[in-house]
Amino acid sequence: MQPGSVITVDTLSHEGVLEDQGRNPREFFGRYGVSGAHVLDDAQQVADSSMPHDFDDDGPHLVTGPIAVTGARPGDLLAVTVLGLTPRVPYGMISARHGFGALPGEMPSLPGPAFTFATAHADRHGAWGRVAVDAADPSLGSLRFPLRPFLGVMGVAVSGDERPHSVPPGRHGGNIDVSLLGEGSTLFLPVQVDDALVYFGDPHFAQGDGEVALTAFEASLRATVKLDVVPGGAAQRPGHGRVAPFAETDDYLVPIGLDEDLDEAMRDCVRCALDLLVTDYRIDRHLALAYLSAAGDFAISQVVDGVKGIHGKIRKSDFIEVGRPR
Numbered sequence: 001m002q003p004g005s006v007i008t009v010d011t012l013s014h015e016g017v018l019e020d021q022g023r024n025p026r027e028f029f030g031r032y033g034v035s036g037a038h039v040l041d042d043a044q045q046v047a048d049s050s051m052p053h054d055f056d057d058d059g060p061h062l063v064t065g066p067i068a069v070t071g072a073r074p075g076d077l078l079a080v081t082v083l084g085l086t087p088r089v090p091y092g093m094i095s096a097r098h099g100f101g102a103l104p105g106e107m108p109s110l111p112g113p114a115f116t117f118a119t120a121h122a123d124r125h126g127a128w129g130r131v132a133v134d135a136a137d138p139s140l141g142s143l144r145f146p147l148r149p150f151l152g153v154m155g156v157a158v159s160g161d162e163r164p165h166s167v168p169p170g171r172h173g174g175n176i177d178v179s180l181l182g183e184g185s186t187l188f189l190p191v192q193v194d195d196a197l198v199y200f201g202d203p204h205f206a207q208g209d210g211e212v213a214l215t216a217f218e219a220s221l222r223a224t225v226k227l228d229v230v231p232g233g234a235a236q237r238p239g240h241g242r243v244a245p246f247a248e249t250d251d252y253l254v255p256i257g258l259d260e261d262l263d264e265a266m267r268d269c270v271r272c273a274l275d276l277l278v279t280d281y282r283i284d285r286h287l288a289l290a291y292l293s294a295a296g297d298f299a300i301s302q303v304v305d306g307v308k309g310i311h312g313k314i315r316k317s318d319f320i321e322v323g324r325p326r
Contacts (some may be wrong), residue, residue, distance in 0.1 A: 002070050005227040006083065010042065011151065011203040012062040013218045015093040017047045019055070020113060032135075033118040040220060059166025061175065065199025066157055069227050072196035077154055077233030080198065081186040084224035085149040090120045092219025094131070102212035104304050118217050120147060120205055129206050129217050145206060149221055150182045152202030156189045166201070168307040169258050173245045176256060177216075177302040178311045179207045182326060184250050189302055190234040190243045198227065211302040237279050246272055253280070253314040262300070262308045269298060271308040282317050291318075 001007060016025030016039070025043045026036040046062060072078055094116040096108045108114035118131045127147040133140040155173035158164055169176040173189045174218045180188055189198070200223060207216030247254035253276050256270025270289075273296060277288035295318060301309030316324075 001067060001227055003072070003227065005021075005069075006224065006226045007067065007289040008084075008222060008287055009064050009200050010088065011064055011200055011221050011223055012040065012043050012046065013092060013203055013220045014060045014062050015095065015215075017043060017062065017220045018060055019053070020097070021115070023047045023242060024128070029091070032091070037087065038091075040088060043220070050187055054196035057165070059175075061153055061166040061201045063153060063199050065165060067199065067227075068186070068195035068197060069229060070195060072157060072191045072229045073194055073231075074159075074191055075235040076191045076196075078191050078198060079186050079187045079226075079228040079230055080154055080189065080224040081228070082151070082181060082183055082223065083226055084222075085150065085151075085183055085203075086222040087120055087205065088220040088222055092118050092120070092217050093215070094118055094213060094217055095215040096213040100304060101214040102210065107213075107314035114213075118205075118219075120219070140213045147205050147217075148179055148182055148207070149203070149205055150179055150207070151200055151221065151223055152177045152204055152207070152216075154181070154187055154189070154200055155198070156191055157193045157197035157199075159192050165239045167305050169245075169309060170307065171244050175305050176245060176258070176309060177202070177207065178247065178254065178256060178304060178309065179204075179209060179216075180249055180252070180311065180313070181210070181247055185247055185254075186249075187245060187247045188230070189245050196229075209299045209301060211304050214304050226326075237275055244268070244272065245273075246276060247311075251316060253277075253312075253316060255312040255314070256301070257310040258307050260307055262303065262310070265308045265310045266298065269312055271310050273314060276314070278323055281322055282325055283322070286325055 016028040021028045026039045097115040129143040158172045203221035205217040205219045255272035257265040259265040277283045297313040
């Protein structure tokens with residue numbers, strides 16, 4: 001693809017395709033009242049294929065790519081702008097498995113994995129996810145929460161012969177699980193190899209910060225994205241030797257910090273925030289730190305991917321008097 005291209009990707013959720021769910025989405029979702037006609041054909045085709053899968057080596061995610069972006073080189077930034085996210089199905093799953101999540105060894109308390117079926121609905125007030133209080137007794141009602149679709153996995157290929165596992169995020173992006181990366185957001189990824197080789201996956205209908213169970217509301221999305229290249233964009237940043245993904249929305253700059261240690265992830269995110277303010281607004285680093293302490297917000301993206309994530313929210317409107325040099 002040429003820089004500036006707009007592409008549409010039909011992403012697939014891994015739910016129903018994984019081996020501990022039977023690797024048969026029609027059968028798996030049929031247990032929750034979904035007819036076979038409402039299971040995506042491409043999900044069933046993947047499940048029925050002879051495609052090898054080893055969770056320990058590969059991870060759980062179904063990833064679409066790689067997609068070459070002509071002319072992208074190491075030292076550049078790949079800018080992925082999310083133009084549209086459309087649900088491909090009106091249902092999905094929230095999963096908790098033993099040894100994973102925020103409470104390994106404590107939750108789930110069931111003998112096996114805990115799968116919670118969720119549905120999606122829209123009304124004049126917005127789009128909502130629902131989970132039944134008791135699937136056997138609809139009279140007890142359901143829990144309702146707003147939908148905020150985004151892709152958990154957006155990344156570029158890494159250099160070398162070793163293929164990364166799909167779960168831990170890193171400088172290449174990957175499974176960063178930052179819920180702010182919905183429609184209108186732009187994720188900046190430091191290019192690692194020629195032509196970037198970008199990929200997408202792990203579609204979510206909604207995710208709370210932390211993603212504490214292990215997965216969020218996992219469900220397949222059609223994503224439309226624009227791919228741009230910022231020549232030398234990574235090399236020009238103060239932390240160019242450790243530049244990791246960062247993002248921007250209409251309202252916020254979004255620094256991202258990643259590390260196996262949550263405290264280190266926080267430090268990494270603050271450094272990323274300082275670099276953004278120094279580079280994008282020409283603000284003294286000490287003043288930037290003072291501003292962040294008074295007005296910046298930092299949140300835990302997820303604690304379930306081995307490498308934990310912190311993201312920040314820096315209001316762009318706070319800098320309207322300063323302006324943003326180009």
